[in-house]
Amino acid sequence: MKALRLHRAFEAIWGAPKGWRGTFSSVNHSTLGIRLMVTAFGFFLIGGILAMLIRAQLATPHSAFVGPEAYAQFFTMHGSIMMFLFAIPMFEGFAIYMLPKMLGTRDFAFPRLTAYGWWCYLFGGSMLLFAMLAGVAPDAGWFMYTPLSSKPYSPGINSDFWLLGITFVEISAIVTAVDIVVTILKMRAPGMSLDKMPLFAWYMLVTTMMMLVGFPPLILGSILLELERAFGWPFFDAARGGDSLLWQHLFWLFGHPEVYIIFLPAAGAVSMILPVMARTRILGYGWIVGAVIALGVLSFGLWVHHMFTVGIPHMALAFFSAASTLVAIPTGVQIFAWIGTLWAGRPQMKMPMLYLIGFFIVFVMGGLTGVMVAVVPFDWQAHDSAFVTAHLHYVLFGGFVFPMLAAAYYWLAHFTGRQYQYRLGTAAFWLILVGFNLTFLQMHIVGLLGQARRIETYPAGIGWTAYNLVSSIGGFILAFGIGLFLIDILLQFFHAPKSRRNPWGAGTLEWAMLIPSTSYNIASIPHVDDREPVHDQPDLALSLARGEGYLAEPRNGWRETLAVKTSSGKIDHIIVLPGNTTLPVWTAVVTGGFFVLMLLKLYWLTLLPLLGLVVMAWRWAAELGRKEDVGALSVGHGLSLVTHAEVQDPPGWWGSIFLLTADGTFFASLLFGYAFLWTVAPAWPPPHLFDAGIADLAAALAGAALAAFGARSALRRLRRGSTGGGALAIAGLTIMLLALCAAVLRAPPPTEHAYNAVLAVLIAYAVFHVAIALLMQVFVLLRARAGFLSPQRSAELRIAQLWADYGVGSGLIVLFAIHVPALIA
Amino acid sequence: MTALLRAVSGLIVWAVAFSALYGLQGLGCALGWDAMMVGPIQLGRAALIALWLAFVAVQAWMIWHFSHHTHGSMFLNRLAVAIAVIGWVATIYTGVPVVTTSMCF
Numbered sequence: 001m002k003a004l005r006l007h008r009a010f011e012a013i014w015g016a017p018k019g020w021r022g023t024f025s026s027v028n029h030s031t032l033g034i035r036l037m038v039t040a041f042g043f044f045l046i047g048g049i050l051a052m053l054i055r056a057q058l059a060t061p062h063s064a065f066v067g068p069e070a071y072a073q074f075f076t077m078h079g080s081i082m083m084f085l086f087a088i089p090m091f092e093g094f095a096i097y098m099l100p101k102m103l104g105t106r107d108f109a110f111p112r113l114t115a116y117g118w119w120c121y122l123f124g125g126s127m128l129l130f131a132m133l134a135g136v137a138p139d140a141g142w143f144m145y146t147p148l149s150s151k152p153y154s155p156g157i158n159s160d161f162w163l164l165g166i167t168f169v170e171i172s173a174i175v176t177a178v179d180i181v182v183t184i185l186k187m188r189a190p191g192m193s194l195d196k197m198p199l200f201a202w203y204m205l206v207t208t209m210m211m212l213v214g215f216p217p218l219i220l221g222s223i224l225l226e227l228e229r230a231f232g233w234p235f236f237d238a239a240r241g242g243d244s245l246l247w248q249h250l251f252w253l254f255g256h257p258e259v260y261i262i263f264l265p266a267a268g269a270v271s272m273i274l275p276v277m278a279r280t281r282i283l284g285y286g287w288i289v290g291a292v293i294a295l296g297v298l299s300f301g302l303w304v305h306h307m308f309t310v311g312i313p314h315m316a317l318a319f320f321s322a323a324s325t326l327v328a329i330p331t332g333v334q335i336f337a338w339i340g341t342l343w344a345g346r347p348q349m350k351m352p353m354l355y356l357i358g359f360f361i362v363f364v365m366g367g368l369t370g371v372m373v374a375v376v377p378f379d380w381q382a383h384d385s386a387f388v389t390a391h392l393h394y395v396l397f398g399g400f401v402f403p404m405l406a407a408a409y410y411w412l413a414h415f416t417g418r419q420y421q422y423r424l425g426t427a428a429f430w431l432i433l434v435g436f437n438l439t440f441l442q443m444h445i446v447g448l449l450g451q452a453r454r455i456e457t458y459p460a461g462i463g464w465t466a467y468n469l470v471s472s473i474g475g476f477i478l479a480f481g482i483g484l485f486l487i488d489i490l491l492q493f494f495h496a497p498k499s500r501r502n503p504w505g506a507g508t509l510e511w512a513m514l515i516p517s518t519s520y521n522i523a524s525i526p527h528v529d530d531r532e533p534v535h536d537q538p539d540l541a542l543s544l545a546r547g548e549g550y551l552a553e554p555r556n557g558w559r560e561t562l563a564v565k566t567s568s569g570k571i572d573h574i575i576v577l578p579g580n581t582t583l584p585v586w587t588a589v590v591t592g593g594f595f596v597l598m599l600l601k602l603y604w605l606t607l608l609p610l611l612g613l614v615v616m617a618w619r620w621a622a623e624l625g626r627k628e629d630v631g632a633l634s635v636g637h638g639l640s641l642v643t644h645a646e647v648q649d650p651p652g653w654w655g656s657i658f659l660l661t662a663d664g665t666f667f668a669s670l671l672f673g674y675a676f677l678w679t680v681a682p683a684w685p686p687p688h689l690f691d692a693g694i695a696d697l698a699a700a701l702a703g704a705a706l707a708a709f710g711a712r713s714a715l716r717r718l719r720r721g722s723t724g725g726g727a728l729a730i731a732g733l734t735i736m737l738l739a740l741c742a743a744v745l746r747a748p749p750p751t752e753h754a755y756n757a758v759l760a761v762l763i764a765y766a767v768f769h770v771a772i773a774l775l776m777q778v779f780v781l782l783r784a785r786a787g788f789l790s791p792q793r794s795a796e797l798r799i800a801q802l803w804a805d806y807g808v809g810s811g812l813i814v815l816f817a818i819h820v821p822a823l824i825a
Numbered sequence: 826m827t828a829l830l831r832a833v834s835g836l837i838v839w840a841v842a843f844s845a846l847y848g849l850q851g852l853g854c855a856l857g858w859d860a861m862m863v864g865p866i867q868l869g870r871a872a873l874i875a876l877w878l879a880f881v882a883v884q885a886w887m888i889w890h891f892s893h894h895t896h897g898s899m900f901l902n903r904l905a906v907a908i909a910v911i912g913w914v915a916t917i918y919t920g921v922p923v924v925t926t927s928m929c930f
Contacts, residue, residue, distance in 0.1 A: 185826070194829065195900035286900065290907045297836035298915060301843045313929050315850050315873075318922030323843065326918055330911075566826040567897050675848075679855040 003545040006523040007514075009554040014106065014520035016580050025580040027111035028519050032118045033097025034415065039122060040090035045482075046129070047081035050074050052479055055439070059472035061460040071456035072139035073158070077132055079142025080162065083258065084169055085125045087400055091265035092117075092176050094407065095204050098414075099180065101510035102198045104189025104528060106521050106561040109182040109651040110175075111577055112584050112620065117172040117179070119588030124168030127595065131161035138162035141454065143251050144225070146236035146244040151229045157599065163226045164595045170219050171591065174662055177211040180204055182654045186563045189509065190550065190571035191528040198508045198531065199282060202289050203268025206296040207261055212658055213300070214257035216666035220673070221250030224761070230603065233750045233757035235673070241754035243681035245310060246673055252303035253669065260299040262396060264292065266403035267334060270356060273403075273410045274338050276506045277353040278345025281532065284337040291330035291337075298327045308379045317376050324374030331367060335360075350504075351425050355406035358433045359398060366394025369444065387447030390440045397436060405432070408489065413503050417516040418496035420503075424488040431481030438474025442467045501541055507532025512541040524549030524636070525562050528569070550635045562635065563644065563651070574633060575644045575651060578624060587616040614775065621779065625796070627787040646792040653795055656802050663769075667810055670765065674758045674817065686755035691746045692822040700739035700815050704808040706732030711777070711801040718784070718794050726777045726797070729804055733774040736811050740767045743818065759818050766807075766814035773807030776800040828897025835887055835909030842880035842916045846923065849873055854929035869928050877920040884913040 016026035026032070053074050057065045066074070096114060100107055108114050131137045138158045140149035149159045184205045188197065224235040225247065234240035236247050275282045282288065301323035308317055338360075347353060369391040373379045382388060413419060446467035451458065458464050502511040512534050513522050526549045530536045537543070547553070551560050551574070559577040564570060593609035625645065632640035644650035678684055710728025743763050750760040780800045783789055789797060853859065853869030861868040891905040 193898060193900070195898060286903065286907075290904060290911065293833055293904075293908060294836060294911050294915075297833070297840055300840060301919065313850070313854060314926040315922045315928050316847060318926045319843065319847055319850075319919055322919040322922065323915075326915060567828045567901060676851075679851055 002547060003523065003542075006545070006547050006552065006554075007518065010520040010523055011518060013554055013557055013579075014518075014559060016519070022580070024585050025582045027107075027115045027578065027580055027584065029096050029100055029108045029111065029114055030517055030519065030521075032114050033093045033095075035118055036089050036093025036096060036121065038093075039125070040086050040093055043081050043085040043125060044090070045486075047078050047086055048479060048482060050078040050081070052475060054078060055472040055475035057456060058458075058468050060469065061458050061465055063457055066456075068456045069139065072141075072454075073132065073135075073137040075454055076138045076141055076162075077128070080128065080138060080166065082396075083142060083262075084166055085121075085128065087262045087396070088173055089121055089125075089169075090404060091207075091262070091400075092173070092180075094269075094404075095180055095200075095265060096176070098411065098510060099183060099201065099204060100187070101414075101513065101517060101521050102200060102508055103184065103187060104192065104509045104512075104522065104526050104533075105183070105187040106525075107559065107577055108179050109187055109575070110179045110655060111559075112581060113175045113179050113655075115584035116587055117176040119585050120172035120175075120591060121169055123588055123592040124165050124172065124595070127165040127168065127592075127599075128161060131158065131165070136161065143255060144247070145251075146225065146247040149225065149247075150236060150244075151232075160226065160229060160599055163222045163229070164598050167219055167222045167226075168592065168595050170215055170222075173211055173215055174219075174659075177208040177215075178655050178658045178662070181208040181212070181658050182651050184208075185566045186572075186651060186654060187561060187575065188564050188569055189526050189528045190562060190564055191569055192564070193569040194567050195286075196528060196531050196569065199271040199285065199288060200265075200268040203264045203271065203292055206292050207264045207268075210257050210261050210264075210296050210299070212662040213665045214254050214261060216254075216662050217250045217669040218254035220666050220669045221247055221254075224250075224673070226598070227757070227761070230598070230601070231751065233760065234754050235677075235757055237754070238682055240752070241677065241681055241683040241686060242757075243677055243754075245307070245680070246676055248307050248310065249303070249676065250669060250673065252306045253300075255306065256303040257299045259392075259395065260295055263399040264295065266359075266400045266407075267292075269407040269410075270338065270359065270403050271334075272508065273352050273406055274356060275341050275345065276410075276504045277350060277356065278342050278347045279505075280341060280345030281507075282337070283340040283344055284333075285531070287333055288337050291333040294330040295327060295334075298323060298330065302327060302374075305374055305379070308376055309383045321374055321376050325371055328367060328371050328374075335364065350409075351420060351429075352406040352410040354426065354429050355402050355409065358429065359402035359406065362394055362398030362402060362433075362436065364398075366391060366396075366398045370395060382447060384452055385447035386443045386451040386453055389453045390443035390447060393436075393440045393443075397440075405429075405485065408485075410504065411510075412489070412492055413499040414510065414515050414517065416493050416496065417499060418492055419499035420492060421496040424484055424491065428481050428484035428488055431477055431484060433481075435474050435476070435478030435481050439471050439478055440474075443471055446471075502534065507535035509533055512544060514541075514545070522549070523547050524552035526550075527637075550637060550639070552636050555633070562641075563647075571635075571639065571641065573641050573644055573647045573650075574635060581623070583616070583620060583623070587613070587620070590616055618775075618779065621796075622783075625783065625788045626793070629790055629792045642792075645795070648795065648798065650795045653799050653802070656799050660802065660806050663806070667765065667813075670758075670761060671813075671817065674762070677754050677758065681754060683753070684755070686753045688748050688752075689755075689822040689825050690743075690748065690759055690818050692819045693742065693746060696739045696742045697815055697819055699742075700736050700811065703732045703735030703737075703739060704812050707736060707773070707804055707808050708732070711797075711804040714780075715794060715797050715801060718789055718797055719791050721791055726781060726800070726804075729777045730774060730781065733770055733777060733804065733807065736808065737767065737770050737774060739815070740770060740811060743815065747818075762814045762817060766811040769803075769807040770811050773800075773804040776803050828901045831891070831896055832901045832904040833908055835884065835891075835905070835912030836915070837912075838880070838884055838887065839912035839915045839919075842877075842884075843919055845876060845880070846873060846920055849876055850923075850928065859929040867928060870923065873923040873928070877916070877923050880916050881913065881920070884909065884916055888913060 016022035057063050227233045234242040236242045236244045304320040305324045522544045524544050524547045563572045563575050590609050590612040597606045707729045710726045714726035748756040750757040858869030859867050863871045887909045895902045
């Protein structure tokens with residue numbers, strides 16, 4: 001009876017209102033995770049239909065099915081949808097739904113950000129879908145190479161849809177990555193040290209760190225290209241000092257890690273499912289963790305292998321060829337660990353296992369062709385041919401879709417609460433496996449016979465016809481398989497009998513709860529001593545439901561969960577999460593307003609949504625906080641802890657650290673672009689250098705020193721009990737802002753030369769960050785005066801200090817980067 | 826957190842080494858260091874070899890240091906040593922082109 005009472009009490013706190021109000025205001029991770037997965041699957045079906053149209057066109061020579069214009073939109077949208085609107089959101093949705101359950105916590109670190117990410121994804125994806133329905137979809141290929149995607153060669157709005165829509169979706173990816181990484185590091189069940197985390201959490205930790213470092217170069221590239229298209233700033237125009245290769249560098253700095261960003265979460269799912277299917281524990285946990293970290297870092301040294309044919313010196317080619325072959329080793333370590341686990345256990349051929357076998361076959365073949373194209377002379381032959389299309393599909397379909405299908409069957413009971421029935425899934429598997437290989441296996445051969453990727457037709461009598469016809473037939477068989485899978489899953493939802501709580505006999509925490517899961521996941525939080533706690537305590541689910549863990553008593557209607565020390569997993573403090581709110585959807589609407597106005601070329605009006613975002617962000621922060629110290633509260637088992645408002649490093653501080661990591665990568669990519677153009681691009685050095693002003697530089701230095709000192713002094717004074725805030729920091733940042741504005745006035749016109757354009761972006765970056773830092777200092781000053789800060793409640797000041805330091809640091813680097821060449825000259 | 830950062834630092838140093846070698850190669854070519862000689866070898870190649878060996882030495886020291894100085898849990902200590910070894914091997918392997926391939930062609 002106690003379990004039922006707790007269930008009702010927690011449901012009242014963590015649940016969402018019924019109807020539309022709940023739809024717009026829910027910030028619950030399970031709801032949002034499912035929404036993301038369902039939407040991503042919808043995009044997968046749309047991308048799949050586009051693939052069928054592509055195969056219909058290529059089935060026969062001289063096909064009159066569609067013209068080249070429509071075909072270019074098909075393949076561009078197929079690639080873009082599958083990469084940006086299916087694969088990334090699908091694993092994000094899965095992680096959002098599953099990670100807190102695996103980690104033994106009740107929600108994500110930033111529930112409002114989770115909701116904001118979902119709305120941004122929905123709106124950004126809808127923009128691209130609208131473009132497709134309106135017949136103005138992007139058509140320059142999913143990697144949007146300049147100059148093809150530049151204004152002279154793509155004058156329509158098509159490319160703008162891609163640049164703005166994808167950037168909108170990337171905002172979602174970045175905030176979700178911050179959300180996930182802080183959750184993994186800080187919100188595990190007590191006792192769950194890093195070496196006791198489920199492997200999926202390790203995979204997601206590495207993946208999200210990769211996202212924070214990998215996505216900013218693409219966001220930067222998209223912004224630069226949109227600036228070039230909208231205002232004529234020539235970053236990629238060789239005639240005015242730009243270089244189209246800069247786009248390729250920025251794109252593939254994102255694009256290659258992206259392959260691993262997609263593969264790793266799927267591999268994480270494999271590492272969770274496979275030992276359960278083999279009825280044993282995973283072999284080589286530590287080896288796998290090392291391999292995943294190695295894969296994550298090494299994958300950033302591969303991007304130039306997409307550019308082997310652009311005319312780069314042999315030494316540079318060899319650097320990237322070496323790194324590309326090296327990355328096969330950590331991948332191999334994982335595969336051997338999985339094979340070893342199967343060897344050590346007693347595998348059972350259930351549905352998830354079937355798809356895992358499909359994954360092994362297809363992914364290993366894709367990996368081997370990957371090593372082939374990593375070798376420069378082979379790549380020169382195969383580059384831009386159908387061989388590469390085949391390779392990437394073996395890697396991505398094999399490395400992502402097969403494991404995700406296995407995951408769908410493995411965790412199905414978690415979503416439906418029903419046990420798997422019927423045998424349609426087996427037929428679907430065989431159709432998918434056979435269909436996939438029929439589509440792509442001989443594409444390797446026809447590629448080596450000379451068929452280029454992305455061609456819309458080909459002549460008869462050159463030996464390609466049979467290969468293409470078989471490919472097209474295979475593509476349709478694959479589509480039937482996916483259709484059958486969908487029917488099978490829907491049948492489980494509506495017709496299968498109820499499942500028992502842990503149908504596979506798994507050992508991880510996501511199975512220690514009611515299925516389908518409740519809004520709060522667990523009525524009490526366990527103490528974990530093992531990687532597979534459910535194996536150690538088979539009745540753990542009941543014990544937690546009865547409230548025998550931590551935080552078992554609902555309090556003040558608060559959404560409480562626990563924070564732990566990053567590495568050791570020792571219990572640290574209570575986190576009180578924000579409840580349901582419509583703020584995320586409204587913030588996403590305002591963000592969307594900016595992108596829509598950019599699309600409509602109403603550039604001056606974009607200032608309105610930017611101002612709106614400032615208001616929203618202010619409100620976002622102002623909604624939280626308290627005016628009194630609460631002190632230590634009981635969490636059960638004789639322990640009392642303070643809430644996150646009264647610790648030095650609450651989740652908001654950690655979130656800022658990781659958001660600034662992504663921001664720093666963006667800035668570093670911009671500086672790389674500046675250095676790249678200066679050393680490699682034609683028409684450099686520029687005709688006119690920046691008119692350096694020593695007085696501005698001196699003023700900025702003084703302002704920076706004042707801001708850094710002021711922010712620290714405010715924190716010191718707060719710790720001594722004075723709540724005066726950082727007036728000095730505000731003065732310092734204002735001086736810096738004025739110095740940067742003086743630089744804006746002296747900067748040469750950005751349309752003249754790429755140097756001028758880069759200078760304009762650098763100064764804009766610095767102005768933006770110093771302005772954010774200034775706004776935050778004003779915010780904490782007002783909060784201090786309103787009584788929201790105390791010696792215990794100092795975190796807001798610490799967060800503002802982080803941003804002030806970043807604003808000051810990046811502002812100084814920008815000022816030096818623009819002044820030093822001019823002063824030397 | 827510092828224990829985790831320490832555990833992955835071997836590969837972060839590899840990333841720095843890899844970027845530095847690639848950047849120096851581009852810079853050396855842009856400045857014409859392939860045409861200047863230091864004794865029997867090009868100036869650019871000499872600089873690249875020196876940088877490569879410096880990173881190899883630093884990473885060898887990291888392996889030694891992590892093996893002899895522990896910080897945090899045993900798992901993270903072992904991970905730090907393993908990642909340092911991986912980073913060291915990666916720097917040696919991906920840096921070999923500085924002695925085997927043409928610098929600017």
